[in-house]
Amino acid sequence: xxxxxxxxxxxxxxxxxxxxxxxxxxxxxxxxxxxxxxxxxxxxxxxxxxxxxxxxxxxxxxxxxxxxxxxxxxxxxxxxxxxxxxxxxxxxxxxxxxxxxxxxxxxxxxxxxxxxxxxxxxxxxxxxxxxxxxxxxxxxxxxxxxxxxxxx
Numbered sequence: 028x029x030x031x032x033x034x035x036x037x038x039x040x041x042x043x044x045x046x047x048x049x050x051x052x053x054x055x056x057x058x059x060x061x062x063x064x065x066x067x068x069x070x071x072x073x074x075x076x077x078x079x080x081x082x083x084x085x086x087x088x089x090x091x092x093x094x095x096x097x098x099x100x101x102x103x104x105x106x107x108x109x110x111x112x113x114x115x116x117x118x119x120x121x122x123x124x125x126x127x128x129x130x131x132x133x134x135x136x137x138x139x140x141x142x143x144x145x146x147x148x149x150x151x152x153x154x155x156x157x158x159x160x161x162x163x164x165x166x167x168x169x170x171x172x173x174x175x176x177x178x179x
Contacts, residue, residue: 042089042090043087043088043094043126044087044088044089045087045088045127045130046085046086046088047083047085047086047130047134047136048084049080049084051086052079052084052086052093052096053086053093054076054079056093057075057079057093057111057113058072058075058076060113060115061075061111061113062075064113078098078110078111079098081100082099082100082110083098083099083100083136083137084096084098085097085099085127085131085134087114087118087123087126089118094114094115094118095112095113095114095115095123095124095127096111096112096113096127097109097111097112097113097127097128097131098110098111098112099131099137101137101140103136103137103139103140104139104140105139105140105141105142106142106144107131107140107143107144108143108144109131109143109144109145112124112127112128112145125155125156128156129156143158145158
């Protein structure tokens with residue numbers, strides 16, 4: 028299912044699609060990529076696989092190839108925690124990460140969520156999307172739905 032209407036204000040590549048759900052999600056690729064990150068390298072592969080199977084997932088795809096993903100744990104009513112967000116290196120700084128966040132904010136499944144949380148080494152990225160820091164270390168961020176547009 029296509030999540031967001033693609034527009035140039037979301038990202039610079041109009042050929043990127045944002046698709047929710049486990050169907051078509053390349054879990055093997057996601058595991059391989061996360062195992063190379065500072066936070067995922069410490070996780071056993073079986074734990075990464077379980078975390079994805081128990082989460083809402085969104086993938087960014089270009090020409091049917093997965094180029095990024097977002098994993099969210101949520102009650103689908105009030106709270107959503109962004110567990111992982113990853114964009115392939117060659118697609119970074121081109122709006123794909125922003126597109127993933129925006130598509131999640133506007134997805135049918137998460138439209139009622141009013142409190143978004145994340146722990147992150149990329150605080151500046153989240154701060155640019157309306158998140159605020161919650162602790163002195165600045166590694167836990169939150170975002171409240173602030174407008175009717177946020178809650179489509």
